[in-house]
Amino acid sequence: MTEVSVRGLTKHFGSVHAVEELTFEVPSGQVTGFLGPNGAGKTTTLRMALGLVRPTAGEALIGGHRYGKLAQPRRVVGALLEATGFHPGRRGRDHLRVLAQPVGVPAGRVDDVLELVGLTEAADRRVKGYSLGMRQRLGLASALLGDPEVLILDEPANGLDPAGIAWLRDLLRKEAKDGRAILVSSHVLSEVAQTVDQVVIVHEGRLRFAGALDSLGEDSLETAFLNLTGAR
């Protein structure tokens, strides 16, 4: 089972302390919600876990290794960051084929993930004609392509309609049940409360809470979040 372990992770951009000595675990078989106000350091943390930003100190380990040291990173970790970076003139199916080929993912898997994210009908349309929600779905398809043991998803619900959000919830629950470790950032607390097992709450780069959702006690997630992040 591959888990994610964040240890003393720190990132300073000049005088901006984006992430400060962050430590938490993302166990397999569970969905871990990663929450915090705007600018709290969530995206920077996820980018460090994916080897896209070099930490000032500390480390993020995936199954005991830094992302850059994984032999087949795309087969171990599926990532969704901001749903940009698609070649606009490329068809959805071709986007996935281009990603699949170099990492040895069989061609048939492209059709499977298109089906999984509900894009089969739109697969042969060019990405420039996709809505934001369709781009999110294509991003999720890219993340799932290598059948990874770990999913790291930054705001995957962005742009999804209510049916899409419910679909995403079921997908994440199913992927966790299959044993994957899932770390997902979100601002939609009502949705997070229905989806995750664990929450990690950060504020101004620092950890405010890490633990089981039900260990927050009587408070709703929203009340706990607002108290922990100093908004109340």
Ligand SMILES: Nc1ncnc2c1ncn2[C@@H]1O[C@H](COP(=O)(O)OP(=O)(O)OP(=O)(O)O)[C@@H](O)[C@H]1O
């Ligand atoms: N490349 C960079 N250079 C300088 N500062 C940066 C850079 N990337 C992020 N920051 C700063 O680091 C802090 C954390 O930003 P980050 O994007 O990680 O927050 P976030 O929790 O993902 O926010 P949001 O919820 O708004 O997406 C912010 O103050 C941001 O301005």
